[in-house]
């Protein structure tokens with residue numbers, strides 16, 4: 001009899017990426033054990049912003065109703081020079097093709113609690129808190145994970161088909177894979193402060209909407225002290241201050257140091273409370289190897305992005321979205337293990353584009369040499385820069401060298417009956433096709449190979465018009481596998497579905 005491991009997948013770490021992956025795998029009935037070192041969600045201030053693509057993933061997880069009351073829609077990021085002149089505008093307003101606004105703000109511990117909540121209702125997911133993984137022993141058909149229960153010092157072990165390291169920047173799983181980190185050359189120290197304010201900060205009129213509510217984030221590109229301001233839901237506001245030579249990193253996080261930094265916004269102890277203050281180094285790095293055999297990386301363990309675009313966590317959640325269905329297909333025996341090779345191939349170049357743009361923006365924001373800052377101001381004031389959110393295609397993986405739209409994001413239109421596309425499809429492959437093409441395919445006895453056939457009515461028909469095609473195959477992570485203009489082309493495209501190439 002063949003060996004049956006304790007779990008299909010062990011996830012090391014339950015930050016946002018581990019929690020999202022546990023949801024996706026558990027919803028498909030995979031046996032998952034999550035090992036998390038901390039007793040509860042990580043308490044220090046980190047992510048504040050998520051994009052529409054990530055909201056669409058939260059829609060798939062069924063948590064948007066629960067988390068939206070604690071979020072607000074965000075608009076632009078204004079990059080101002082020391083004189084308050086606009087250098088760069090990162091514009092993110094309005095509902096986009098994902099069916100969600102381009103950016104939302106939140107408090108990361110609340111979001112993580114929202115991500116963890118559904119896990120309790122998934123019978124095949126087990127969470128072991130205060131358990132720290134410290135060693136991985138690889139065998140041919142499984143991995144043995146050794147961990148310490150930090151609540152009592154007991155050592156434990158369990159076996160799994162696959163182990164995913166969602167264990168953050170200092171990943172133990174990455175160490176066992178033996179992956180190097182490619183240094184993308186930005187490692188500045190900043191003090192990050194979350195404040196609870198009874199009175200809105202002063203001097204932010206330029207960042208308000210028509211009703212006077214502060215809605216834009218501001219990057220103060222002042223060479224004396226580069227600073228970030230982010231308005232958050234409720235009374236919370238985030239400031240990030242670059243540490244400058246001569247700063248004492250301990251003193252600066254004490255109340256006197258923080259209120260001194262906040263003086264320009266007239267924030268005082270009489271009307272404001274310091275929630276948390278901590279010094280972080282904003283790293284930019286990319287792991288060179290995301291998988292070795294049964295060990296896989298996702299999230300900050302695989303890549304670290306400076307927060308200037310608000311994309312570190314978003315990128316990790318994209319990893320989870322890309323990986324979960326591939327693990328599902330491989331573990332169920334419907335796809336060969338080689339499908340997992342497409343994971344880094346697709347995600348690696350995609351996340352690199354975000355890291356490089358964040359580093360480039362960081363170069364603008366973090367210019368502390370007065371002469372360089374003066375030249376930067378002159379250049380950018382002469383050529384005002386308008387940035388829009390980027391949407392790079394996936395690297396060549398499953399779609400190979402097929403031209404776009406293969407490998408790009410599929411939009412989420414509404415169908416004629418008002419339902420949103422993803423709500424009809426779930427976390428599965430979909431064939432979105434003109435009703436006549438879908439009918440012809442059915443008449444020809446075309447096997448959709450488990451994909452959900454959706455007639456492109458309502459906005460979905462307009463969407464196919466815009467793309468200029470009759471049908472498309474959409475992956476569970478909402479990227480386009482390819483487009484097809486006829487039943488024969490659709491049959492050929494479906495032949496590239498992972499399950500279609502699996503050994504029986």
Ligand SMILES: Cc1cc2nc3c(=O)[nH]c(=O)nc-3n(C[C@H](O)[C@H](O)[C@H](O)COP(=O)(O)OP(=O)(O)OC[C@H]3O[C@@H](n4cnc5c(N)ncnc54)[C@H](O)[C@@H]3O)c2cc1C
Pocket residue numbers: 012013014015016017018035036037038042045046047048049050131132133134166167168169170171172192280298299300301307309310311312313314315316
């Ligand atoms: C100041 C700041 C602002 C940011 N702003 C944004 C933003 O606006 N938008 C955005 O998208 N991103 C932002 N980020 C990045 C974002 O916070 C991270 O990318 C995200 O938290 C990474 O998620 P993760 O799940 O991969 O790792 P983590 O959140 O680091 O979680 C890793 C988990 O693994 C656990 N763990 C580690 N080792 C072990 C072990 N051996 N055994 C068991 N458990 C273990 C840890 O306890 C932790 O819970 C920001 C980061 C910072 C520092």
